[in-house]
């Protein structure tokens with residue numbers, strides 16, 4: 001598969017999840033590119049068709065997307081319209097201390113916005129330990145499956 005991973009990260013947590021997702025895609029033999037949404041090439045890259053566009057974001061105030069992710073999404077739509085919903089899968093980091101109703105809210109908003117049929121991966125802050133590693137690997141394997149086929 002041809003996979004693009006794009007992420008928004010303020011302090012590095014989501015970047016680390018994106019790196020692990022990307023590394024797992026590579027380990028499975030897929031062709032993968034990893035870009036920060038603020039990279040000057042990110043919008044042009046995302047505007048190209050991919051088998052999967054894996055988008056990750058940290059969550060800002062009260063479950064919202066950060067400004068850099070909103071800019072990226074707007075620029076992507078302006079340039080290329082909407083990618084097919086089934087090709088888009090979303091991951092995010094957040095903190096439960098902001099309130100469970102807002103936990104990883106940006107990722108859930110993105111999934112609704114793109115109509116992604118895939119599960120949303122939620123990681124609390126910096127991924128650490130085997131549980132997070134397994135969650136990242138399981139999620140990556142599941143979103144790379146054709147829809148309807150269990151990982």
Ligand SMILES: Cc1cc2nc3c(=O)[nH]c(=O)nc-3n(C[C@H](O)[C@H](O)[C@H](O)COP(=O)(O)O)c2cc1C
Nearest residue numbers: 009010011012013014058059062063094095103104
């Ligand atoms: C101003 C601010 C508001 C935040 N609001 C939320 C929130 O509503 N929900 C949430 O889950 N996390 C919230 N967080 C926590 C971050 O999303 C979390 O620390 C995330 O892992 C940061 O990712 P990054 O290191 O990739 O920037 C907030 C953080 C900041 C700085």
